[in-house]
Structure formats: C-alpha cells, structure tokens
Amino acid sequence: MASCRHQKELILLQHITTTISYNLNLDEVLHEIVHLVSKTMRADSCLIYLTQEHSLILKASKIPHPKMINKVAMQFGEGITGWVAQQREITVISKQAYQDKRFKIVPHLDEDRFEAFISVPIIFQNNVVGVINVQNRKKRIYTPKELKLIQTIAAQVGGAISNAKLLSETVNLKQALAARKIIEKAKGLLMKQQHLSEESAYNLIRKKAMNSKKTRQEVAEAILLAFN
Numbered sequence: 001m002a003s004c005r006h007q008k009e010l011i012l013l014q015h016i017t018t019t020i021s022y023n024l025n026l027d028e029v030l031h032e033i034v035h036l037v038s039k040t041m042r043a044d045s046c047l048i049y050l051t052q053e054h055s056l057i058l059k060a061s062k063i064p065h066p067k068m069i070n071k072v073a074m075q076f077g078e079g080i081t082g083w084v085a086q087q088r089e090i091t092v093i094s095k096q097a098y099q100d101k102r103f104k105i106v107p108h109l110d111e112d113r114f115e116a117f118i119s120v121p122i123i124f125q126n127n128v129v130g131v132i133n134v135q136n137r138k139k140r141i142y143t144p145k146e147l148k149l150i151q152t153i154a155a156q157v158g159g160a161i162s163n164a165k166l167l168s169e170t171v172n173l174k175q176a177l178a179a180r181k182i183i184e185k186a187k188g189l190l191m192k193q194q195h196l197s198e199e200s201a202y203n204l205i206r207k208k209a210m211n212s213k214k215t216r217q218e219v220a221e222a223i224l225l226a227f228n
Contacts, residue, residue: 026164030060033157037132038062040149045114045135049074049081050165051128056085059130065109072106079104084119085128090151093117095139116140120150124158129165179217186220189227 030048038046045063049056049072058065058072074082080102084091093100097117105112114135122130132154183205190201205223209216 026161026167027060029157029160029164033132033153033161034060034062037134037150037153040153041118041134041146042136043134044137045111045133047109047133047135048130049085049133050130050161051085056081056131068106068108072109074104079106080117080119081131081133084121085131088121088123088128090118090120090147092142092147094141097135111135113137116142118142118147118150120154122154122158122161124162129158129162179215179220182224183216183220186223189223193227 034046034048037043043062046061047058048060050059051057052073054076056074056076058069060069074085076082076086080091080093080097080100083102091102093116095115097103097114098105098112100117103112115138116136118134120132120134121128122132132150134150183202186205187198187201190196190204191198194201196204205216205219208214209219212219
C-alpha cells in the first residue's frame with residue numbers, strides 16, 4: 001500500500017516537472033495546476049489566487065468564473081485565503097467552512113455552498129506567491145495522504161508560477177511601452193495637423209477610444225494610418 005502511494009507521488013512529481021515546470025505561459029500553468037489539483041483531490045472547486053504586492057488576486061478556477069477572474073481581491077489576513085497567505089499555514093475544514101470566523105463571502109463565487117475546504121499557501125524562495133483553495137460540496141474528512149499531496153503540489157509549482165508570472169509581467173511592460181509610443185506619436189500628429197494642444201490631442205484620443213469601445217492604442221494606430 002505504501003509502495004503504491006509512493007509510486008503515485010512519483011508520477012505526480014514527474015507530471016509537474018514535465019508539463020508545468022517548463023511552461024512559461026502563466027495562463028497555461030495555472031490551468032494545468034487547477035486540472036491537476038482537481039483530479040488529485042477529487043475537488044468540486046479549485047481556485048488559485050496569486051499575490052500582487054500585499055493583495056491576492058483570483059487568477060484561475062475549475063468552475064468557470066470568467067467575470068470574476070482578475071476581479072476578486074483579498075488582502076493578506078482577509079478571509080481564509082488571506083489568513084493562509086499571512087500565516088503561511090495550511091487550513092483544513094471538513095464541514096461548514098462557511099461558518100468559520102475567517103470566512104468571507106465573495107459575491108458570485110458561491111463559496112458558501114461548499115462544506116469542505118482546504119487552503120494551502122504557495123511558497124517560493126521564502127515568498128508567498130499565491131494560494132490554492134480546494135472545495136467540496138459535501139462534508140469530507142481529508143486523509144493525511146490527500147493533505148500531503150496538495151502540499152506537495154503547492155511546494156512544487158511555486159517556481160513555475162513565479163517564472164511564468166515574471167515573463168508575463170515583462171511582456172505586459174513591453175506591450176505597454178510600445179502602446180505608449182504609438183499614442184505619443186498619434187498625439188504629436190494631431191497637435192501638428194489640427195493645431196491642438198497636447199492635452200486636447202490626448203483627450204481626443206481618449207474620447208474616441210471610449211466612444212468606439214476600442215483601446216487608445218487602436219485609435220492611435222487608426223489616426224496614424226489616416227494621416228499616412
């Protein structure tokens with residue numbers, strides 16, 4: 001029995017190493033982790049929060065919450081998730097998790113419908129990079145084996161998340177700088193062609209973006225194309 005459990009843990013670690021650790025796409029990494037945790041823990045729900053300064057932002061979930069991704073934020077110490085991040089300790093609740101004094105209801109996540117709850121911190125290089133939440137609709141006593149597995153997963157994926165997150169932030173920064181250059185160029189062109197002040201030119205781009213429901217970069221690119 002112990003040999004079989006050890007073999008499963010080795011397979012789990014191999015899967016993390018081969019399919020997650022070398023992936024630098026943050027969304028794909030998080031998707032793989034959610035799938036792995038849900039399957040391993042037989043979870044009805046799995047949520048992953050990532051740290052952003054002193055906040056925890058919902059970044060992925062098993063049950064689709066497209067409107068909630070990147071919109072739900074917890075401060076360190078807030079709710080069970082925030083408590084786990086702050087204390088760097090796993091929390092295990094077998095039933096009536098919604099009655100725990102740390103529990104915080106988040107509208108539209110329906111977490112108060114789940115009985116059992118596990119929340120485990122993701123730590124990499126002594127920094128909390130996120131939290132994994134596992135939930136089950138019915139009360140459930142999690143076995144020591146299951147708790148060890150979720151902690152093993154959390155320990156192993158920290159590096160993959162950090163690397164993918166760093167690359168994502170670098171790409172976003174480059175894209176933001178590129179967009180700013182395009183907007184500045186379009187703004188200068190408007191100032192020259194329509195004799196506008198810098199503020200008026202920028203406000204014109206911003207207004208066109210709002211009215212057309214496009215990004216300022218898209219509006220700026222259209223302006224540059226129109227004058228060329």
